[in-house]
Amino acid sequence: MKNILVTGAVGQIGSELTMELRKRFGNDNVVAGFHRTKPGDILKNSGPCEMVDCTNFEQVKDVVKKYNIDTIYHLAAILSAVAEAKPNLAWNVNINALYNVLEVAREHGCAVFTPSSIGAFGESTPLDNTPQDTIQRPSTMYGVTKVAGELLCDYYFKRFGVDTRGVRYPGIISNETLPGGGTTDYAVEIYYEAIKNKKYTCNLGKGTFLDMMYMPDAIKAAIDLMEADPAKLKHRNAFNVTAMSFDPEMIAASIKKIIPEFELEYDVDPVRQAIANSWPNSMDDSAAREEWGWKPEYDLEAMTKDMLDVLSKKIK
Numbered sequence: 001m002k003n004i005l006v007t008g009a010v011g012q013i014g015s016e017l018t019m020e021l022r023k024r025f026g027n028d029n030v031v032a033g034f035h036r037t038k039p040g041d042i043l044k045n046s047g048p049c050e051m052v053d054c055t056n057f058e059q060v061k062d063v064v065k066k067y068n069i070d071t072i073y074h075l076a077a078i079l080s081a082v083a084e085a086k087p088n089l090a091w092n093v094n095i096n097a098l099y100n101v102l103e104v105a106r107e108h109g110c111a112v113f114t115p116s117s118i119g120a121f122g123e124s125t126p127l128d129n130t131p132q133d134t135i136q137r138p139s140t141m142y143g144v145t146k147v148a149g150e151l152l153c154d155y156y157f158k159r160f161g162v163d164t165r166g167v168r169y170p171g172i173i174s175n176e177t178l179p180g181g182g183t184t185d186y187a188v189e190i191y192y193e194a195i196k197n198k199k200y201t202c203n204l205g206k207g208t209f210l211d212m213m214y215m216p217d218a219i220k221a222a223i224d225l226m227e228a229d230p231a232k233l234k235h236r237n238a239f240n241v242t243a244m245s246f247d248p249e250m251i252a253a254s255i256k257k258i259i260p261e262f263e264l265e266y267d268v269d270p271v272r273q274a275i276a277n278s279w280p281n282s283m284d285d286s287a288a289r290e291e292w293g294w295k296p297e298y299d300l301e302a303m304t305k306d307m308l309d310v311l312s313k314k315i316k
């Protein structure tokens with residue numbers, strides 16, 4: 001029997017991952033861990049919810065003991081643009097909280113899923129077809145915490161045998177919960193604005209290519225990796241995973257096929273643009289495909305169709 005804790009369960013990925021895990025493993029076996037933002041009705045009414053500030057070791061330990069947790073999906077994190085504005089907070093949440101989770105996992109024998117990111121790369125990384133194992137010298141606080149997190153998780157596996165696993169997520173596009181302060185957020189907002197105003201002003205410039213993925217694939221990646229046969233995993237904590245790579249013009253063109261009057265304008269944010277320029281244009285995810293059968297379902301056209309379908313019903 002699995003007993004799962006999801007930290008950051010009210011966040012963009014957490015809110016949907018928690019519900020999928022409840023569907024697969026039983027509502028009562030998946031604890032939604034939240035901190036500042038309280039869970040909404042869907043999370044609250046479908047299973048256990050607990051306040052867990054992961055920067056507080058005792059709070060993590062108490063929840064793991066109370067529910068006899070054996071698997072932690074540790075999603076509580078600060079995204080890239082907020083991390084640049086508040087580097088101290090980013091270090092505390094992305095590193096100190098992760099350390100607490102790993103320590104509790106070591107003491108209580110839990111498996112741990114930790115997302116890394118395309119942000120774990122930097123300018124000196126080959127930015128096209130970015131290899132699985134390559135130079136990682138990120139220039140952002142977000143990137144520094146992500147690389148350190150990858151290494152820390154590897155260390156806990158090698159040194160203590162903690163079953164740590166993780167992926168390097170690209171920008172994640174979804175229609176349930178908005179992302180909070182990332183560089184790839186434009187690729188979510190553009191769909192909301194396409195429905196609301198048929199117009200969007202993008203904070204990244206034309207020609208800014210980044211890896212992206214639709215939420216159903218992001219959830220599948222996390223669960224498939226955690227369920228994968230450990231004997232087949234050569235890498236553990238930082239699998240490149242991607243589903244598509246596009247720039248703002250390409251996503252706008254896919255929207256225009258459904259909403260022909262949609263217009264895209266630009267007002268570039270220099271902070272986000274500098275971050276995006278230091279990230280891969282497209283990653284090579286062949287290690288994930290070979291070691292645990294990673295294969296995304298949604299490309300840009302399929303995602304745009306689904307996003308616009310869902311949002312047109314949601315936004316009146």
Ligand code: SER
Pocket residue numbers: 079080081116117118119169170171172181182183184185
């Ligand atoms: N979506 C994230 C961000 O933009 C990337 O990991 O910060």
